[in-house]
Amino acid sequence: MGMAAPAACGNHSHTTWNHIILVIAMVLIFSAPSVYAQCRILRCNSEFVAATLEMGVTGGREGSNARYCSALRSYALCTQRTARACRGDLAYHSAVQGIEDLLIQHRCPKTGPTAQPRPLPQAPLSEDGCVYEKGRAPDYLHCGVFGDPHIRTFNDEFQTCAVQGAWPLIDNKYMYIQATSTPTRGSSYSTVLTKITVIFKNSRECAELQIYQAELDNVPPAFVDGSMTSGDRRGHQSLRIHSHDPGKYVEIRATHIGTTLLVRQVGPSLSLSVRSPRAIVESYTPEQDLQLCVWGCPVSQRLEMPPAHLSTAAYAHCSSLLPVRDVYFQSCLFDLQVTGNLNSSASAVAALEDARAMISDPERVHLLTARAGNTTPTLPVVLAMSVLTETLRRAVSVPV
Missing domain, CATH: 3.40.1000.10 (Mog1/PsbP, alpha/beta/alpha sandwich)
Incomplete structure (x- = not known):
């Protein structure tokens, strides 16, 4: 699966995103619980992480650099507001230095518009407080x-x-x-x-x-x-x-x-x-x-999952773990086909276990498809599937 989360700006977007994650990770690691009540740097960090992650999903569109610079200035403003309480705090000083570096790297003016505060979502809560299920039967x-x-x-x-x-x-x-x-x-x-x-x-x-x-x-x-x-x-x-x-x-x-x-x-x-x-x-x-x-x-x-040709032992292995010929059985065969490792079947088994725990209607657990039938596949397509997957990978893995 994959999308390299589109970065916020410029030709250095991939490096930039890695740099952001590194800076924020360092800040969070060094944030000590003892200073949370006074120093609000953790909230500043979290708001910036959330803003840039969401921006990353739609990054690359026109105006993304301006919005990213606005997010950086908002981050700087947040740190300024908590400066007195965070005096001497390593996490705070790391964040301030990281912001300075990013402003320079992306040629962001230190003055200018800041990101507008996002309204807090109004959760559809019951009158009983912060417990969603009280008084309702959700779908x-x-x-x-x-x-x-x-x-x-x-x-x-x-x-x-x-x-x-x-x-x-x-x-x-x-x-x-x-x-x-x-x-x-x-x-x-x-x-x-x-x-x-x-x-x-x-x-x-x-x-x-x-x-x-x-x-x-x-x-x-x-x-x-x-x-x-x-x-x-x-x-x-x-x-x-x-x-x-x-x-x-x-x-x-x-x-x-x-x-x-x-x-x-x-x-x-x-x-x-x-x-x-x-x-x-x-x-x-x-x-x-x-x-x-x-x-x-x-x-x-999307990668189509063609009929697989596996050894009798491999087919029997998935059948013994997943007797219903559903999508989990199909996934077991697929993963065995591309990895050659019998242990790869464990993920499909665990996913089925979770589905049973999370889906109240037992008849909906075993998701069936036209290709998840009861007939043992016979067409050898390992090489064809490998070529197809590699072609797709090359086609969409365009360097940023």
């Missing part, structure tokens, strides 16, 4: 991303994406989720999920902006700021992380929007499963026009 939707990677959308469509890079999975009023895939070792066409970034946006009085990030071999049991809960209101936490398997599997609950996220590492790949009410999923604007969990992969980056 829940499910999205799963796993394997090479494969996507089951909120609309129960199933696709496989062909290209490496970073893509937005969800982008609405309440959360932004981005996934990154990279080529598997020794392969120029097979990819796996290696990074997942989740941003919970400010939601009225129930939750402040919070960030979670998982990478391959590092699925932390906490948000970026080190906390495991957030949005404390009258003894209730709107956001909570629970680690089921330290470093490998976490569950994130956002009760104020009735949403549950499961982040796993299964073998050499990450996976994500989401359960969210329809009203939350559909709370986006026309500008938020790229969401893989909503519309799936762009047509140019």
